[in-house]
Amino acid sequence: MSFSTPLKKILNSKLIGLSAAIMAASLNVQAMDQKAFEKAMGEIPKKGASEKLKALQDIRYRWIMESYPENATYRGYPGGEKDWTDQSNKGIERRKGQTRELLAASRHIDEDKLPENEQLDYQLLYQDLLLQVKGYQFPEHLLPVNHMSGIQRNVPAVLSAMPKRTAADYEDILARLEKLPTLIDQTQILMEKGLKQKLTPPQITLRDIPGQIRALIPTDPKQSPLLKAFYEMPASIPAAQQTRLRNRAQNLYQKTLIPEWQRLAEYVERDYIPNANTETAFTKNDDGIRWYAYKVREQTTTEMSPEEIHRIGLEEVRRIRGEMDAIIKKTGFDGDFKAFTDFLRNDPQFYYDNKEDLLKNYRDIAKRIDGELPALFGTLPRLPYGVKAIPSYSEKSQTTAYYQPGSNEAGRAGVFFANTYDLKSRPTWEMEALTVHEAMPGHHLQIALAQEQSDIHPLRRNKFYTGFVEGWGLYSESLGYDLGLYTDPYNEFGALTYDMWRAVRLVVDTGMHQLGWSRDEAIEYFMNNSAKPEHDIVVEIDRYLVWPGQALAYKVGQLKIKEIRARAEEALGDNFNIREFHDALLGAGALPLNVLESRMNTWIESQGGEISKAQPVSDSGGQAALN
Incomplete structure (x- = not known):
């Protein structure tokens, strides 16, 4: 396999960064609305490339955690336990604008003035923001639901991942459940907009979605994944408190959640599936060839x-x-x-x-x-x-x-x-x-x-x-x-x-x-x-x-890793150590394949091996969710 077009500069290094504990203590945890975002951006130091980079990294991480509270739940980041991602048009456009501002701010960092051990941090931050902004030319937000992902899959998963140790934890779960109708409404609005533009998942793949939705709202609340936590409460919570919390959850379930989810299921059956796109090729969508290439x-x-x-x-x-x-x-x-x-x-x-x-x-x-x-x-x-x-x-x-x-x-x-x-x-x-x-x-x-x-x-x-x-x-x-x-x-x-x-x-x-x-x-x-x-x-x-x-x-990444290992074994001969190779490969966290290759070439040379100067390096960074 060959890759082309090296990045303008990729330097490998032992990285430095703030620990999660230090960073969490330094941030005032609140919703990353426009006012909070502008305040944080205004506090970026005016001088010093390193200081700017660290401040921008902090803002970017905080922005991700607070703009997408579900991510914060998975990471254990405090402050967003009661919320869902704002999927209103205003919320989506706000996030797009903020990402563009982050990209613009990153361009004001002079990469050449960064210490060698910070240049990889900068390169990854910059190219991730750039790729995300490039993706805004495509209406991905109008495809909010499919049989593999979407509100009917994400909501129970997030609820399952929430802490369940104290009565306060259960109050957070209740607060999230109370906000579900808004999220359901926002999701349906996006689906309706997509349908008007003939932008939906292929019709044949939608067949199980009504059943997936209805599986969340069985008649017996004890069988619902939405309320599962309220029937598995720890003994440390007094019995009277458990009863009060459980009764609130059951009342919300019967009066609000069942009707709201049922309405969504009926919309999918009545309007969305019958009028969905019958084409299966993604490239059949408007600008689909460029979108698929992206x-x-x-x-x-x-x-x-x-x-x-x-x-x-x-x-x-x-x-x-x-x-x-x-x-x-x-x-x-x-x-x-x-x-x-x-x-x-x-x-x-x-x-x-x-x-x-x-x-x-x-x-x-x-x-x-x-x-x-x-x-x-x-x-x-x-x-x-x-x-x-x-x-x-x-x-x-x-x-x-x-x-x-x-x-x-x-x-x-x-x-x-x-x-x-x-x-x-x-x-x-x-x-x-x-x-x-x-x-x-x-x-x-x-x-x-x-x-x-x-x-x-x-x-x-x-x-x-x-x-x-x-x-x-x-x-x-x-x-x-x-x-x-x-x-x-x-x-x-x-x-x-x-x-x-x-x-x-x-x-x-x-x-x-x-x-x-x-x-x-x-x-x-x-x-x-x-x-x-x-x-x-x-x-x-x-x-x-x-x-x-x-x-x-999967296969593209596997072939690149195998190619890097074969190169290391050839270059190092009897000095190749599989344990050290794997530790080096994984030691900087997940990386774009081009960055990984450059980093491992440097590692091979540090172990006494020789790398051909003509060795190709792949280009581009990307991000995706784990399935």
């Missing part, structure tokens, strides 16, 4: 075109298919590739009969992995993680698994969520690769380590670049061999199936959105090159339709 750049943090990524995908599919055929021969199976994948999809030996056994095996795999990690990593995170089932209200249309980051500040562990819906689509041969990716040494190790980097600014510790984060998750799957996994040929085939899954993504995402493939053609291609169950494949294809470009980051 998304590809944002997610991969490269300048690669969709066509180039498509070609790489085809090459990877051919390579992995050859390795899969070799495994089939090793098993002694009498039949072709299709017959073998049908065997893996249908033979009862590869499936559990109950959900608890499935979760138990995931936990067993996770525990086995944990004991082998010191051989590959010199530094491991302190934050623990757990394994849970994906909530029932979202499991049907959710992917195989996902990871939810924890937070030391919030006192919350990370969670590897596994899908237990339709056990006949959850084969055992995929479990080892999936656990490595979502938990350790994949997402939990990388994200928790980044959060614990006390020598970099909180803005950097909590940064998410999909190409790096998901690239690391996919690269981690290849470490399963070093961790004592994939000893069974079926599990080894499962690992290859997961690698193939991400290679297929390059082909079908670009195929559907750039090259004119139909949804059915994408499903057929996936089925012909993978052993994944058909239900999973359909869910995956629909995911690519509503999150165009996001799935490209």
Whole structure:
């Protein structure tokens, strides 16, 4: 894989930054409205590049936490526990204007006057703001809901992540619940505006949304994920107080929340789905070709075109298919590739009969992995993680698994969520690769380590670049061999199936959105090159339709990390140390792939290796949410 166009300057360094505790103490926590924003911007020092940079980093981090209170909840940042993001037109335009002001202010920092150890901080801040402002030319806000994300998915997740230790915590939850009608109204208004502009997710992907909404409002409030916390209150809260809080929540639920959510479900059924866009290609939207190219750049943090990524995908599919055929021969199976994948999809030996056994095996795999990690990593995170089932209200249309980051500040562990819906689509041969990716040494190790980097600014510790984060998750799957996994040929085939899954993504995402493939053609291609169950494949294809470009980051990032490792092994020879390599790779938190490559080239040279001066470096930074 090749990348092009280096940044104007990328310097690698040991970074300095304010700790979260120092920064939180220095900020007056209040809503980042225009008045508060202007006051903070007016206090940026007039002299000194370093002072300006630190002040701008503080403002940017505070702005993110207070403009998006849901993020603050996940991070344990105080002050926004009662609020939701303002999705009114005024709120959206205010945030756009403030981001443009932050970008303008960053341009007044003289990068050349910054100490060498601060230039990476500046480069990341500047290019993140620049990319975000460039994205404002596209009406992304008019796509607020799809079956993978949106108010019906985000609200219960945020409520679940809120602290639940004291009566005051429950007062915060109640305050948020009381503000839900406003958020629902704002969301529906955005959907209506999008519908008028013929901008919606593809109609076929919307089928489960009414059910997802209604799953939040069962007749029995005890069964609602919105009120779950009020039936699991800690004994430290007096019984009389528990009753009072619970009664308030139930009254709000019956009188307000059920009617409001029901109204939204009816709108989706009556107006939104029947009139939604029947085209599946994102490029069919107004200015869709440029918009998709932007998304590809944002997610991969490269300048690669969709066509180039498509070609790489085809090459990877051919390579992995050859390795899969070799495994089939090793098993002694009498039949072709299709017959073998049908065997893996249908033979009862590869499936559990109950959900608890499935979760138990995931936990067993996770525990086995944990004991082998010191051989590959010199530094491991302190934050623990757990394994849970994906909530029932979202499991049907959710992917195989996902990871939810924890937070030391919030006192919350990370969670590897596994899908237990339709056990006949959850084969055992995929479990080892999936656990490595979502938990350790994949997402939990990388994200928790980044959060614990006390020598970099909180803005950097909590940064998410999909190409790096998901690239690391996919690269981690290849470490399963070093961790004592994939000893069974079926599990080894499962690992290859997961690698193939991400290679297929390059082909079908670009195929559907750039090259004119139909949804059915994408499903057929996936089925012909993978052993994944058909239900999973359909869910995956629909995911690519509503999150165009996001799935490209996994394989692009993995290939770049593998390329960097191969370069280090060649340059360092017998002096290559895998533990030191991994610590260096993860030691600065998530980075755009171009910055990662430059940083690791410098590390290789610091270890005595030589890097060709003609080595290409990729361009562009991006940001995305973890799925």
